[in-house]
Amino acid sequence: MMKTSPALRRRTLLLATPALAMPAIGRAQETFPSRTIEVVTHAGVGGGTDITARMMMVHAPGEFKQELVVVNRVGGSGAAALAYAASKPRDGHTILLITQTHLLTLLRGRAPGLTYEDIVGVARATEDPQVLMVGKGSPFRTAKDFLEAAKTTKFKFGTTQVGGVDHLAVYGFAKEAGIQQPTIVPFRGGGDIAINLVSGNIDAALVNPAEPEAQIKAGDIIPLLVLHEERVPSIPDTPTAKEIGINSTHATVRGFAVLKGVPEDRLAILEEKLIKAMSTPLYQNYLASTGQAKGSVAGRRVWQAQLDAFYRTGREALAELGITR
Amino acid sequence: MRGQDWRHPDLAVAAVVVAFGAAAFVATLGFDRVPEALMEGMGPERFPQLVIGTMVLLAVLLGVRALGLSAPALPRIPPMFAATLALLVAAVVVFPHLGLVPTMTAAMVALGALWGERRWHLLVGVALAFGLAVHLLFVRTLGISLPVGPFGFLLG
Amino acid sequence: MIDFLAGAASIMTPELFGIVLLGTMLGVFVGALPGLSGSTTAALLLPLTVTMSPIAAIAFLGAIYCGANYGGSITAILINTPGDPSASATALDGYPLAARGEAGRALGMAAVASTLGGIFSVCVLVVATPLLARFAYNFGPPEYFALAVFGLSMLGAVGGAGALKSLIAGCLGVLLATVGMDLTTGVERFTFGIPDLSDGIGFVPVLTGLFAVAELLDQSTRLDERVERHPLTAAKLPSRQDFRRSGKAIGIGAVMGTAIGVLPALGATTAAILAYNEVRRVSKHPEEFGKGAIEGIAGPEAANNGAVGGSMVPTLALGIPGSGTTAIILAGLLVQGVRPGPHLFNEQPEFLYAVFSSMLAANLIFLCAGLFMAKLFAMITLIPNAFLWPAVLFCSVIGAYAPNQAMGDVWTMLVFGVVGFFFRRHGISPAPLVMGLVLGQLVEESLKQSLIIFDQSWAGFLGRPIALVLFAVTVATLMAPVLLRAARRLGALRASG
Numbered sequence: 001m002m003k004t005s006p007a008l009r010r011r012t013l014l015l016a017t018p019a020l021a022m023p024a025i026g027r028a029q030e031t032f033p034s035r036t037i038e039v040v041t042h043a044g045v046g047g048g049t050d051i052t053a054r055m056m057m058v059h060a061p062g063e064f065k066q067e068l069v070v071v072n073r074v075g076g077s078g079a080a081a082l083a084y085a086a087s088k089p090r091d092g093h094t095i096l097l098i099t100q101t102h103l104l105t106l107l108r109g110r111a112p113g114l115t116y117e118d119i120v121g122v123a124r125a126t127e128d129p130q131v132l133m134v135g136k137g138s139p140f141r142t143a144k145d146f147l148e149a150a151k152t153t154k155f156k157f158g159t160t161q162v163g164g165v166d167h168l169a170v171y172g173f174a175k176e177a178g179i180q181q182p183t184i185v186p187f188r189g190g191g192d193i194a195i196n197l198v199s200g201n202i203d204a205a206l207v208n209p210a211e212p213e214a215q216i217k218a219g220d221i222i223p224l225l226v227l228h229e230e231r232v233p234s235i236p237d238t239p240t241a242k243e244i245g246i247n248s249t250h251a252t253v254r255g256f257a258v259l260k261g262v263p264e265d266r267l268a269i270l271e272e273k274l275i276k277a278m279s280t281p282l283y284q285n286y287l288a289s290t291g292q293a294k295g296s297v298a299g300r301r302v303w304q305a306q307l308d309a310f311y312r313t314g315r316e317a318l319a320e321l322g323i324t325r
Numbered sequence: 326m327r328g329q330d331w332r333h334p335d336l337a338v339a340a341v342v343v344a345f346g347a348a349a350f351v352a353t354l355g356f357d358r359v360p361e362a363l364m365e366g367m368g369p370e371r372f373p374q375l376v377i378g379t380m381v382l383l384a385v386l387l388g389v390r391a392l393g394l395s396a397p398a399l400p401r402i403p404p405m406f407a408a409t410l411a412l413l414v415a416a417v418v419v420f421p422h423l424g425l426v427p428t429m430t431a432a433m434v435a436l437g438a439l440w441g442e443r444r445w446h447l448l449v450g451v452a453l454a455f456g457l458a459v460h461l462l463f464v465r466t467l468g469i470s471l472p473v474g475p476f477g478f479l480l481g
Numbered sequence: 482m483i484d485f486l487a488g489a490a491s492i493m494t495p496e497l498f499g500i501v502l503l504g505t506m507l508g509v510f511v512g513a514l515p516g517l518s519g520s521t522t523a524a525l526l527l528p529l530t531v532t533m534s535p536i537a538a539i540a541f542l543g544a545i546y547c548g549a550n551y552g553g554s555i556t557a558i559l560i561n562t563p564g565d566p567s568a569s570a571t572a573l574d575g576y577p578l579a580a581r582g583e584a585g586r587a588l589g590m591a592a593v594a595s596t597l598g599g600i601f602s603v604c605v606l607v608v609a610t611p612l613l614a615r616f617a618y619n620f621g622p623p624e625y626f627a628l629a630v631f632g633l634s635m636l637g638a639v640g641g642a643g644a645l646k647s648l649i650a651g652c653l654g655v656l657l658a659t660v661g662m663d664l665t666t667g668v669e670r671f672t673f674g675i676p677d678l679s680d681g682i683g684f685v686p687v688l689t690g691l692f693a694v695a696e697l698l699d700q701s702t703r704l705d706e707r708v709e710r711h712p713l714t715a716a717k718l719p720s721r722q723d724f725r726r727s728g729k730a731i732g733i734g735a736v737m738g739t740a741i742g743v744l745p746a747l748g749a750t751t752a753a754i755l756a757y758n759e760v761r762r763v764s765k766h767p768e769e770f771g772k773g774a775i776e777g778i779a780g781p782e783a784a785n786n787g788a789v790g791g792s793m794v795p796t797l798a799l800g801i802p803g804s805g806t807t808a809i810i811l812a813g814l815l816v817q818g819v820r821p822g823p824h825l826f827n828e829q830p831e832f833l834y835a836v837f838s839s840m841l842a843a844n845l846i847f848l849c850a851g852l853f854m855a856k857l858f859a860m861i862t863l864i865p866n867a868f869l870w871p872a873v874l875f876c877s878v879i880g881a882y883a884p885n886q887a888m889g890d891v892w893t894m895l896v897f898g899v900v901g902f903f904f905r906r907h908g909i910s911p912a913p914l915v916m917g918l919v920l921g922q923l924v925e926e927s928l929k930q931s932l933i934i935f936d937q938s939w940a941g942f943l944g945r946p947i948a949l950v951l952f953a954v955t956v957a958t959l960m961a962p963v964l965l966r967a968a969r970r971l972g973a974l975r976a977s978g
Contacts, residue, residue: 038470045469045521051812058528069470071736074885076676083676110676156934162363163667185933186664188926191745191801201621201934210815214800214822222620282531289815295737305449322360323667337648338907339657342649349656359666366932369663369670372657372925380652387645393522399906410899415692417891420878429878435872440704442867455872459879467517467525468977469883476862 021073033066040071040099042081053097055286058278059197065291075076078102082111098257100165103107103311116311121304122254123274127293129228130169135197136220143225148178155184158193158205168317169206169250176248210291254304333396339388346381424474430456504541505843507546513556513564515880519549541838542660545597546806547843550786554591559861560873562693567749567785569915570757570896572589574777582714584859589718591782592851594731598783599844601735601789611823613743614798622930627951629924634955635758635915637730647913654917657682677889686894691911693877694898697870716856725872725874727779734783748804749788754916755786797821808886820976
């Protein structure tokens, strides 16, 4: 899929061997990147994060004048991907495509030898806002009514993995909105959650807006509240949490990061070129069509701040829930 | 001890399953504790324990039934089995270091030779062609990265 | 239907046909290769489809999907290595046939049954998608639990002789499905601190081990046996009598496959295994299964291709993917700006007709290719062992390693190779283990979800009619042999008395 000349390929593979690549550290003034860039993801081939990486990579080789390859290291909720990155020289030729899951894995000490301080954000790739939704059988049609009732009733919320990112979002939202902590019904994916919202097996859920789009359009699922700074274009009538006086934003995010130790000038090059590669119509179209926020692609400052904020709230939430390891 | 044996082969199966079940049960006792706030109904160890219990019970039944039976002993496993398995293990141990395609190409030749093939030029030729085809398909066409090893540049 | 045919005819341009042809052949090829599945290939080619028109893109991905589900049967039959997990049930009878020197018969049947199952499911897709899609909403955790229990109740029967051993293998499969992070508590189970295990034991490595590596190890003990195989018998296609014998099996497979495919949580693998059971259960000679019964190929192959059309139902009508590959197709739709949902049927019918007709075309293409190439492929069984099995080993290692690039998967494959070897030595079929592994996660998770929904009260199941019906069917199926025997004894008593 990646077009490159055979001669280039030979050199990159030669340098890609760990033993020979070591001396590359510290030659910052040399042209960067000087060999194939590896994009490490925790998703298997065909997983959501893997697809994001491959979409970005369609135009990235043109920007970097180098080849990029996806390295899939599945296992341990990102632990295997982090461990792989840690085994590589920190010279900018290995970048991670991380999600909040990686941060939780770091928080729970499941990535040996690494802490959150080792993660340096480079650029955000996708931001998928969470939206509070109910099924059409629900008696509630506005967020205010729902939240009022939720102060006294313990509702059932569909999420994915208990102790995972979506669960923490529900936990955080309940705290911020001042409602009772709901009962969690975990499912394998957003599709299952949508079906169970429609059939009334669960009372509500925080869902990314694109997933149940068909159900929203058919009136089977009703979005109540957008947990994002701005309204979502596909559901323009749904208010944001801020509008009704609740300070609560949650989103599923993916973005690029490197491990600490990559020289500053290389970071800047990575940031600039990645953002350029993600500003192409192809990638922007991918964002729009999968319901990601318009401002998904963002630079280091925004992305690092978001990571920091999630790390802080995640640590608190895990401690409060009693998940120590 | 040839031909009729008082020990039915199913007894060995039952014994292995019971031992495995016991070990698995011990492992369930070591699961992390679930924080109070997350506990909903069944704990994480309950379902596996139920399955292990059923499995051990069935194995005991199998063993008891086999006690009263006699059957011809199973044929011996020839040494070639151990040799083949050793070769597979060796290949898997080595490939992350020497590269997947080179290691498995060598393993193809080795396994063919182990199994008695002596037409070396054919063995090596087929293995090389196969290795090259795999490399072209997976690494070049589909962009799946495989461990390249120190000789990876040869494939460039 | 008439609209559909008219639409199909107007849309099938030479360019589109070329794309479907390419996609189908690619699908058959990667489906047959143990290292690549249809979903992996579709995912890798997804960025490529962005540059195509929406119709071409989806036709291409759909054709890969159709082709791959058939392609898996080729290697399952020839070398006991399911190229795609959905073909694992096909290996149970396909490989014994090939080993007997009747590979062509098995391959021919697989091609025909796949096509019939596929065409049936596409017809259902054309006629009933909006209706069936609503049906998926009726399946919540309690219903899935009942369905999983129904599947597991067949465990004793699936392995043939030795029900006790089959049940033990089934339990082992269910137990293996619990490895990894528990969905309802987040606790890691049986992972022993190995990150590769925290997402659970991979399906592909277990299958590759149980089937391919176990067969390789088994071959190593039988090197001095000479099996005479003749090119002529190997390449012989199925006879008219074979088809007559398999008619019922194909029917059962097509219907079960389509129905199971419609349910988002179940896919082609489950469909094939459940259909294999059912075909065996209603067969007049169940003792032949596992030893090369031609219906044992027809049933699961019709089912796994039936599941293709079935899983397109929720994908197109609800935007909820029914399988790994349809998840990629859904991504392909979204990237193209096509919003799935019931409105598609009113607003963009020509788009749907194009998808349906390209799936039909894909089925016909692989039928022609399959029958034509069956004779050729059958010759693979004539390759000397010292060349064939080392190549299988190469493919297996790649197949286990490439998708996740985790060494844990490769070790899993080796361990299950040894397990499979000893299973065979002691007369235990791998089928119940595979089934336990497929259904184990579903049975546990759906039970726990149900109980949370019912506030931990088992009585909640009483309020779920579909679940109750499924439970009743389970009990009836389990009791049927006993009741039949009792009735026969009663009849005999009457006759003699």
